[in-house]
Amino acid sequence: MKLYNLKDHNEQVSFSQAVKQGLGSQQGLFFPLELPEFELTDIDAMLEMDFVSRSSKILSAYIGDEIAAHQLAERVKNAFAFPAPVTQVSNDVACLELFHGPTLAFKDFGGRFMAQMLSYVSGADEQITILTATSGDTGAAVAHAFYGMENVRVVILYPQGKISPLQEKLFCTLGGNIETIAIDGDFDACQALVKQAFDDEELKRAIGLNSANSINISRLLAQICYYFEAVAQLPQEKRNQLVVSVPSGNFGDLTAGLLAKSLGLPIKRFIAATNANDTVPRFLGNGEWQPNATVATLSNAMDVSQPNNWPRVEELFRRKTWRLTDLAYGAVSDETTKLTMRELAEIGYISEPHAAIAYRLLRDNLQEGEYGLFLGTAHPAKFKESVEEILGQTLPLPQELADRADLPLLSHSFKADFAELRKFLLK
Ligand SMILES: Cc1ncc(COP(=O)(O)O)c(C=O)c1O
16 A cells, blocks of 8 residues: 655555554654546445455455455454444434443444554654644544553643543543553644654654654555445445434544545545534635634533545545535534433433434434434533533443543643643653
8 A cells, every 4th residue: 555645745654654654754643646446336335345345345445455354354353352333313314323332432442453463664763752643532442452562652742621521531531551641622722742853853763753643544544444334234225315414523433434434435425514613614614724712612522613634534635526515514503402412311311412413413414314423422421420410410430431431540741832742752
């Protein structure tokens, strides 16, 4: 598999290099040179396969012969060791529940696959430092995916006080090779620090820097697989009328969905669903890219005003000669998010703010004869405090969270200052 840097198309790397490097020069994102496509008959046959076999086939279509098929299959099996069920919510709408992994969020798929790939492509005595910024769930998924791995040090930055207390407990209580830093700033500030570190060649070399954000191509490729899994679970007659609504922050999940469509998966259209951090909806409306300051919302993992995967979305549309005007979009306020969560609870489905935003826009967009799917990106209990307050009911705590709820936080606290972070990394 060859990938090119979106900021410099002459910089081309193999899949292994892209996994190790994360980003290209000038912080450019890597993008596949070849965009494979399956025949319709292949897709039909794949939809009959089990999740792991099908996912291995999808990933091998992108990765090619860099990893032998049986090795890839083995690693996919290790990574995707939990289900992604589609749960019926109403007559014409279902939720693809991506929160049945160890950290109860969709990031488990990408995080665990990346850990598998990184250990495969790295030399046995190579020291790696994973530096990543999280708006909540990436941190937990990455921490758990890499916890205890030899030769890997994981450093996670997150915005202090802006992630839910239980989210924080999930990844800031591990210790060992997992170090966490609460940054006095928002998620964009954390992301900017990570980017600065990647621009620092000396630092990069000294600590074997790698990122595990959705900018890493291995994570993105892993996420393609669950869109196929969703379609495989739908009745045949719904498959050609499918509209998928994606709760979006950094737009990795939507990019993966579009890559699934590009492979030939029948998805009629996508909805890019955001909260008040609506840079993309405004851009799709008026063609102007004008990020505002990030605002804190109930769906905190989507509080991103400079989504770093957006260049990949644009590149894919350009390469496929799709029209951006075919991408549906919308932004949902906190007030409407709350009302929607209550509406969902009334029809028997307990949801959390991120998924509720996707559901709202799906409901508002869906046309007669279409079938809607929204992504359930996190378990409602990860947002226990707000969900309980909004719905006026108590949520049982899943075991994964209960186990960590009373452990002490092990995080450091830093200002959003690169010099301080650099010193820490070189320690
Ligand atoms: C629960 C949840 N939903 C949605 C998103 C947005 O996903 P993406 O950043 O891929 O757009 C995130 C990202 O962290 C998340 O944690």
